[in-house]
Amino acid sequence: MGLQENLQAEQVCSLPLRDPVIVSPHTSIAEVVEAMKTQRLGCAIVVDADSKPIGIFTESQLVRLLAESQSNFGSPVSQVMSHNWPTVKQNAPIVDVLKLMRKHNVRFIIVINEEGQLAGLTGQRSMLEYIADHFPEQVMVQRIGGTPHLHNREGA
Numbered sequence: 001m002g003l004q005e006n007l008q009a010e011q012v013c014s015l016p017l018r019d020p021v022i023v024s025p026h027t028s029i030a031e032v033v034e035a036m037k038t039q040r041l042g043c044a045i046v047v048d049a050d051s052k053p054i055g056i057f058t059e060s061q062l063v064r065l066l067a068e069s070q071s072n073f074g075s076p077v078s079q080v081m082s083h084n085w086p087t088v089k090q091n092a093p094i095v096d097v098l099k100l101m102r103k104h105n106v107r108f109i110i111v112i113n114e115e116g117q118l119a120g121l122t123g124q125r126s127m128l129e130y131i132a133d134h135f136p137e138q139v140m141v142q143r144i145g146g147t148p149h150l151h152n153r154e155g156a
Contacts, residue, residue, distance in 0.1 A: 003131065010093065011092065012088055012097060017111055017121060017122055020045045021035045023035065025048070028073065028076060029076075030074060032044045042059045043058040043121070055078065055082055057077050065080065086101075089111075089112055089113070101123065101124070101127075107123045
């Protein structure tokens with residue numbers, strides 16, 4: 001199968017899903033930022049008592065907060081999180097992730113199970129890893145600062 005066929009046939013659960021930063025709505029913004037920094041992830045998923053995602057806090061929201069002179073990082077994250085973030089079910093086709101990222105202009109997509117509970121996090125990085133793992137012959141990876149290597153000689 002080719003890339004297009006794989007993206008339509010394989011399910012989201014076959015992507016390399018990330019373990020997200022998970023916080024409650026009452027967690028302070030400062031604690032959320034520290035957890036994101038510790039786990040080296042650009043967002044945190046806010047879940048309710050049933051582990052269902054109710055919002056997300058992203059790096060871009062942090063930047064906006066830093067630009068405000070009256071930011072209170074002791075406030076609960078529920079005051080600044082995004083409520084209507086796109087989600088995808090783990091048994092949906094992978095192509096749905098690409099469609100949601102494009103439609104909503106986001107880097108992260110929340111993955112949920114059949115009960116609507118948080119199952120993981122996917123997005124740009126997961127998609128790139130999937131393509132590199134499944135189609136290594138089509139992906140030419142160069143080291144930073146390395147000299148490009150051509151498989152076929154150009155010219156005469």
